[in-house]
Amino acid sequence: MNATDILKLHNIKKTAGRLAIINALQESTCPLSENEIKELMLESYDRITFYRNIQTLTAVGIIHKIVVDNTLIRYGLNCCETVHEHSAHRNTHAHFYCEQCHSVVCLQEVKIPEFCLPEGFISADSDIIIKGKCEKCNH
Amino acid sequence: MNATDILKLHNIKKTAGRLAIINALQESTCPLSENEIKELMLESYDRITFYRNIQTLTAVGIIHKIVVDNTLIRYGLNCCETVHEHSAHRNTHAHFYCEQCHSVVCLQEVKIPEFCLPEGFISADSDIIIKGKCEKCNH
DNA sequence: ATATATTTGCAACATTGTTTCATTTGAAAA
């Protein structure tokens, strides 16, 4: 789906900044950092607008934020074939962080287990980041 | 074990700042933020020294860092009954983040599963943060 | 074309994290 339609689908305005972020992420095979997105956005990048758009795009569920470490953040596009009723999506998949090439991969196919929590705790969501060596870095 | 012995055990110098951090964490039942530690450290807090000591204490495996979000970080004491040969410990347990009271709980007892990764990926470690409502917040 | 709520971009600020370097200090050796 193209960027314009994605924005329309989620009922938020089509603006240069938002289109640029979505296009940048669509051109990439994996989640990108702010700087990587910035490179691809060229002229249309403004730091404040970027933060606000990331916030909005995340809130409506167009993208998701992956926090590998406090100084290592990536943003990935959600595969939104279906429109979800309640936006502000919960992460539905785990992520892999390659400690060698520092790339992040969305592990859509990896099943997220039910964690057996102590009495009284109720889980609503989980963030799972698996660290190691990616396929490319294993020769 | 007391703070002095912990430092000695890991072969790093006993300093006021390090003792204060360890004592602060020992007094708490759960991991603390920088500000929470700062409060408990009183006079002996210096921001630069704090960062460096957090780095050192993490590197030798006395404490561990829990990144719930890039702006939400907690530090927890490792239960170090046994001395580990290779320092720079890997996280060995999952964490729970309560979205209501914002506390973090170390889930020592929750078993971390083997994730079935795609061909070529090799896992060395995993960071698991389960979000929801903690026991205290469920009345 | 017009109206208007949303979004933008700037300025200004707050917080967080890092580097350099002179001084101090912990702990081992003399």
Next chain:
DNA sequence: TTTTCAAATGAAACAATGTTGCAAATATAT
């Protein structure tokens, strides 16, 4: 105990990251 010296500290200065207020611009509905 005193000496010695690598390690740690703390100040300054800086870099990076994140937030807020506000006037101007603009996307979309009418």
